Amino acid sequence: xxxxxxxxxxxxxxxxxxxxxxxxxxxxxxxxxxxxxxxxxxxxxxxxxxxxxxxxxxxxxxxxxxxxxxxxxxxxxxxxxxxxxxxxxxxxxxxxxxxxxxxxxxxxxxxxxxxxxxxxxxxxxxxxxxxxxxxxxxxxxxxxxxxxxxxxxxxxxxxxxxxxxxxxxxxxxxxxxxxxxxxxxxxxxxxxxxxxxxxxxxxxxxxxxxxxxxxxxxxxxxxxxxxxxxxxxxxxxxxxxxxxxxxxxxxxxxxxxxxxxxxxxxxxxxxxxxxxxxxxxxxxxxxxxxxxxxxxxxxxxxxxxxxxxxxxxxxxxxxxxxxxxxxxxxxxxxxxxxxxxxxxxxxxxxxxxxxxxxxxxxxxxxxxxxxxxxxxxxxxxxxxxxxxxx
Amino acid sequence: xxxxxxxxxxxxxxxxxxxxxxxxxxxxxxxxxxxxxxxxxxxxxxxxxxxxxxxxxxxxxxxxxxxxxxxxxxxxxxxxxxxxxxxxxxxxxxxxxxxxxxxxxxxxxxxxxxxxxxxxxxxxxxxxxxxxxxxxxxxxxxxxxxxxxxxxxxxxxxxxxxxxxxxxxxxxxxxxxxxxxxxxxxxxxxxxxxxxxxxxxxxxxxxxxxxxxxxxxxxxxxxxxxxxxxxxxxxxxxxxxxxxxxxxxxxxxxxxxxxxxxxxxxxxxxxxxxxxxxxxxxxxxxxxxxxxxxxx
Numbered sequence: 105x106x107x108x109x110x111x112x113x114x115x116x117x118x119x120x121x122x123x124x125x126x127x128x129x130x131x132x133x134x135x136x137x138x139x140x141x142x143x144x145x146x147x148x149x150x151x152x153x154x155x156x157x158x159x160x161x162x163x164x165x166x167x168x169x170x171x172x173x174x175x176x177x178x179x180x181x182x183x184x185x186x187x188x189x190x191x192x193x194x195x196x197x198x199x200x201x202x203x204x205x206x207x208x209x210x211x212x213x214x215x216x217x218x219x220x221x222x223x224x225x226x227x228x229x230x231x232x233x234x235x236x237x238x239x240x241x242x243x244x245x246x247x248x249x250x251x252x253x254x255x256x257x258x259x260x261x262x263x264x265x266x267x268x269x270x271x272x273x274x275x276x277x278x279x280x281x282x283x284x285x286x287x288x289x290x291x292x293x294x295x296x297x298x299x300x301x302x303x304x305x306x307x308x309x310x311x312x313x314x315x316x317x318x319x320x321x322x323x324x325x326x327x328x329x330x331x332x333x334x335x336x337x338x339x340x341x342x343x344x345x346x347x348x349x350x351x352x353x354x355x356x357x358x359x360x361x362x363x364x365x366x367x368x369x370x371x372x373x374x375x376x377x378x379x380x381x382x383x384x385x386x387x388x389x390x391x392x393x394x395x396x397x398x399x400x401x402x403x404x405x406x407x408x409x410x411x412x413x414x415x416x417x418x419x420x421x422x423x424x425x426x427x428x429x430x431x432x433x434x435x436x437x438x439x440x441x442x443x444x445x446x447x448x449x450x451x452x453x454x455x456x457x458x459x460x461x462x463x464x465x466x467x468x469x470x471x472x473x474x475x476x477x478x479x480x481x482x483x484x485x486x487x488x489x490x491x492x493x494x
Numbered sequence: 495x496x497x498x499x500x501x502x503x504x505x506x507x508x509x510x511x512x513x514x515x516x517x518x519x520x521x522x523x524x525x526x527x528x529x530x531x532x533x534x535x536x537x538x539x540x541x542x543x544x545x546x547x548x549x550x551x552x553x554x555x556x557x558x559x560x561x562x563x564x565x566x567x568x569x570x571x572x573x574x575x576x577x578x579x580x581x582x583x584x585x586x587x588x589x590x591x592x593x594x595x596x597x598x599x600x601x602x603x604x605x606x607x608x609x610x611x612x613x614x615x616x617x618x619x620x621x622x623x624x625x626x627x628x629x630x631x632x633x634x635x636x637x638x639x640x641x642x643x644x645x646x647x648x649x650x651x652x653x654x655x656x657x658x659x660x661x662x663x664x665x666x667x668x669x670x671x672x673x674x675x676x677x678x679x680x681x682x683x684x685x686x687x688x689x690x691x692x693x694x695x696x697x698x699x700x701x702x703x704x705x706x707x708x709x710x711x712x713x714x715x716x717x718x719x720x721x722x723x724x725x726x727x728x729x730x731x732x733x734x735x736x737x738x739x740x741x742x743x744x745x746x747x748x749x750x751x752x753x754x755x756x757x758x759x760x761x762x763x764x765x766x767x768x769x770x771x772x773x774x775x776x777x778x779x780x781x782x783x784x785x786x787x788x789x790x
Contacts, residue, residue: 155614157713195614290760317759321719323709326504327754333632334497347616347711354710359500360627360634379618379711 145188146181146442148173148432149208150218151229156196157321157347160373161221161421165243166191167413168425169218172433174412182433183440190214194225201228209236215442216241216432221421222345222370223247223293230257237444239451241428244369244392244421247296251470256448258470260428260461261392264293267368268300270390270476270492275339276308278478278490279364279388285337286315287328287352289344289370294320297343297368313337320344325352326359333361340365346373350380357383364388372419377484384481392420393461394477394488405460420461420477427459496632501755502748507639507708509747510646514701515724516731516739517653518694524670524734525690526582528590531597534721535604536574536695540566540702541619541712542612548620559623563645566703567696574695575688583684608714619710622703642704649697650740657736662689670734723750726770732783741781 150169152162173189181187190212192204201220208214209232217233217240220226226245233240234254242250242259246267251257275281284305288298302312313335316328329352332340342352342365349371356365364386371389380387395406395417405426409418418426434457436442439450457464462474478489515537522530543566551558581600585593628635657663665686668676677683705720706712727746731738746766753762773781 155609157616157711159615316755318754319760323711324504324508324751324754326508327501327751328759330497330500330504331755333500351709351711358625358627358634358636358638360629375616375618379616 145186146183146436147188147190147212147214148216148218148429149205149212149214150189150191151194151201151204151208151225152191152219152221153196153225154191154193158196158222158345160346160375161244162193162196164373164419164422165219165221165425167409167416168418168422169429171409171412172426172429175408176429176433182436183442187433194220198224199228201225202232205229205232209233209238214238215444216447218425218428218432219243220245222291223250223296224291226250226257226259227253227292230254233257237448239432239444239448241432241451243425243428245293246369247292248469248471249292249296255452255470256444258451258466258472260424260431260459260464260472261369262474262476263471264296264368265300266473267390267476268297269304270478271297271341271366271368272301272304272308272310273492274388274390274478274490275341275366276305276310279339279366281339281364282310283313283335283337283339284310285313285332285335285340287325287332287340287342287344288315288317289342289348290317290319291344293345293368293370294343298341301341301343318344318348320348322348323351325355329356329359329361333359338363342367343370345370346376347379350376350378350384353380353383353387369420372421372479372486374419377481377486380481381484385484386480386482388478388480388489390476390478392474392477393423394479394486394491395419396488401458402460423460427461427464430459431457431464497755499633501751503633503635503639505748505751506744507642507747508751509727509744510642511701511705511708511743512720512724512727512747513740513743514646514649514697514704515720516728516743517650517736518698519725519728520731520733520736520739521666521690521694523728524736525666525687526593528593529597529725530582530691530694531594531721532577532581532600532604533694533698534717534724535601535608536570536577536717537698537702537705537721538608538712538714538717539573539604540570540699541706541716542608542702542714543569543699544622544703544706545617545619545712548622551622553621554624556624562622563700563703566699568699570699570702571692571696574691574698577695578688578691583687605714605718612714614714616711616713619706619712621707621710623707638707642708645700645704649700650736653693653697654736656693662686666690723766726767730770730773730780732780735780735782735784738780738782745781 152165153159154162173187176187194200194204221244223245226242230253234256239256244261246264248263251259286298288294342349349367353365367389369391372391435447435450439446452466454466464472475491475493477491479486480489518533544562547562547565551561581596625637665681668681669683669686673683727742728739731742750762750766753765
């Protein structure tokens with residue numbers, strides 16, 4: 105509307121009999137345009153799977169971000185402007201992340217992108233954000249390659265080399281494992297995590313008895329598990345996401361295979377215990393935070409989240425998403441602008457930003473270094489086992 | 495050795511489900527000479543009927559499980575007949591290609607209506623049958639695996655009896671042989687075709703329940719991959735041939751399991767389809783199919 109009027113004004117000198125009138129008119133219009141810009145909200149785009157088999161991650165991150173946005177707006181927004189949250193559903197499908205981010209960048213003109221969860225999704229979206237010079241904050245994509253795409257790509261979570269080292273150490277020391285079997289999900293996340301696990305576990309003196317692979321979306325793992333069982337491992341590491349992890353646990357137990365099964369942060373979702381039932385009891389996974397942490401900021405976040413979202417206890421992904429949104433707000437306040445270039449510089453300079461998932465300091469590769477938490481499933485609920493600092 | 499037996503057992507229980515779905519493809523092909531692509535989605539609907547009904551019956555009881563199984567079979571039979579009546583019957587006599595495209599349309603309609611009505615998020619299928627494990631040395635058999643193999647075998651025998659020992663079965667074979675001649679001797683083609691769809695869809699419904707019992711994460715797109723595999727199994731065994739579909743299903747399930755347990759697990763689909771291509775090169779009509787020259 106405003107652009108239409110200003111185009112009219114530009115043509116006015118030709119039409120109008122008096123130049124002073126056109127001047128005052130254009131002055132008036134530019135003033136109104138300026139005040140409109142001040143009131144205009146800051147748009148944040150989020151791409152996530154709200155449906156499909158990875159929906160637990162997307163829904164949790166969306167709830168975390170919404171809570172942060174509501175808190176920010178209640179406190180007056182960012183730089184005096186309201187925050188607007190736009191979310192695109194990528195339906196747990198390959199290729200949808202790029203489509204969603206293209207739409208957010210070109211049609212909605214967002215100033216920053218939040219997401220994604222699985223590393224595959226972030227790897228799809230990152231080059232687009234990099235080219236558009238719009239910062240992107242990956243929420244739970246732990247594969248190191250994600251931020252290697254370019255200097256506009258950040259992440260709020262730890263990376264797989266760290267997570268893999270934590271899991272290898274946990275298996276070796278706490279579970280007294282010497283013969284580890286790997287069940288690798290063929291995704292950037294699964295392959296990356298399995299590689300680090302293999303290196304670290306062998307470095308600790310353990311042995312990887314066998315690595316078996318599966319594709320996300322597979323339902324039958326009995327064949328792989330039977331092959332693993334023949335080699336008598338003492339721990340299995342399944343490096344995929346929660347749906348497959350739960351099915352793996354179910355089928356392992358159905359084969360009479362009772363050794364501990366461990367996994368990474370991809371396991372964390374309410375569906376793990378819902379689908380796995382008794383089979384996931386006594387399994388372990390690493391994640392980003394524990395809701396039982398007694399730190400006051402964690403407890404107040406858990407309380408607010410539960411109040412806002414129907415008594416649901418927030419998981420790691422929700423806490424990371426909340427932190428990501430708050431970190432953007434912090435960086436924009438420090439930059440004094442929502443301009444991509446300035447926000448990027450402010451994000452890169454982040455030091456000791458206090459969040460729910462620990463203090464965030466961006467390193468030279470734009471990764472956050474954070475402690476990892478090991479959780480176990482007991483009586484259908486997760487329990488804190490140990491925390492490992494970087 | 496025990497690993498080999500365990501893999502064989504895993505393969506047979508997977509193959510039995512493929513075989514059940516493959517039977518539906520092959521029966522419809524046998525009678526109507528077209529591939530009912532919506533069949534794999536009827537399989538999905540069967541699993542969802544089980545999901546909703548499974549909440550109403552007590553868990554872990556044999557009768558509860560049988561009620562769910564039977565209800566899913568009846569529900570799917572009705573759905574199959576409705577699909578035939580609404581989508582395929584108006585096209586009777588039209589070119590096969592038109593019917594084929596319609597079948598793809600029906601398949602997409604079921605998948606995406608499923609996403610609207612059931613939601614796209616995977617659901618956890620309830621444990622409707624009691625489950626336990628039996629071990630013989632290092633060979634472990636779960637009751638669900640036995641159930642799959644037994645139910646599949648019973649249904650295949652029943653199907654064979656229906657097709658070769660009953661009046662409607664004879665009529666089905668007559669329509670398959672020559673629809674016009676069958677009509678001339680007093681066979682009501684519409685009834686026979688409707689029955690064929692009902693029977694095939696009931697088997698898909700049973701397959702859906704058995705599949706969901708073994709892999710209890712169900713979603714509206716769950717039929718796509720098993721449906722494709724079952725279609726391959728039907729072609730492998732010789733499409734239109736009932737024992738062929740069963741053989742093809744078991745073969746495919748076993749091969750897939752052995753590949754999955756090896757180092758080439760990520761190539762399991764590639765290897766399964768490569769086997770199909772090789773068999774079709776040497777036996778174009780499938781393993782048990784008879785090659786007939788099209789008469790002009």
